[in-house]
Amino acid sequence: ILGVVSYRQSNQINQQTEDLYNHPLKVKIALGSLQSDILSMRLGTRDLMLADNDLEKQTAVQLIEVSAVDAQKQFDIIDACYLGPKSDVEEARNTFIRWKATREENTKLALQGNIDKVKKSVYPTGNVGILRDQMLLKIQKIDEFATIKEDSMYNYSLKLKESLKIQLILLVLS
Numbered sequence: 001i002l003g004v005v006s007y008r009q010s011n012q013i014n015q016q017t018e019d020l021y022n023h024p025l026k027v028k029i030a031l032g033s034l035q036s037d038i039l040s041m042r043l044g045t046r047d048l049m050l051a052d053n054d055l056e057k058q059t060a061v062q063l064i065e066v067s068a069v070d071a072q073k074q075f076d077i078i079d080a081c082y083l084g085p086k087s088d089v090e091e092a093r094n095t096f097i098r099w100k101a102t103r104e105e106n107t108k109l110a111l112q113g114n115i116d117k118v119k120k121s122v123y124p125t126g127n128v129g130i131l132r133d134q135m136l137l138k139i140q141k142i143d144e145f146a147t148i149k150e151d152s153m154y155n156y157s158l159k160l161k162e163s164l165k166i167q168l169i170l171l172v173l174s
Contacts, residue, residue, distance in 0.1 A: 002172070045110070064107065088138070095131060
């Protein structure tokens with residue numbers, strides 16, 4: 001009986017660990033990478049504005065494009081693992097797509113040498129700046145939900161530990 005109970009309890013602990021790993025933890029890791037990609041894209045835009053030659057421009061555009069591709073991968077991971085409303089992820093992704101399209105217009109302007117328009121656009125009051133802030137708020141909403149879910153799962157694991165401990169004690173005493 002002790003062996004069967006121990007086996008069952010081990011499975012419960014394992015399931016709790018898998019749930020924590022496959023959901024909030026993966027979402028948090030993907031959100032961190034997504035935010036890094038967004039910062040890299042912003043840095044690439046600034047590098048592009050400061051570029052003095054074609055090689056520097058090409059390097060900046062390449063950084064932007066590589067980061068954009070990785071950002072899409074991170075959204076796919078978040079979409080697959082997020083336990084909250086799917087609309088949270090859809091809204092964040094759609095805002096990212098709008099931000100990316102507007103930022104791509106800035107890339108064209110920068111390559112044409114129209115840096116002043118790009119600067120106005122990336123300020124917090126510009127097209128790109130406004131979309132960026134909206135996108136970051138939507139990403140923060142996902143992060144906050146994942147944190148709440150993570151805390152909830154951790155608290156459940158503490159209760160599970162106590163419950164399993166009491167079961168074992170009662171089984172051994174009987």
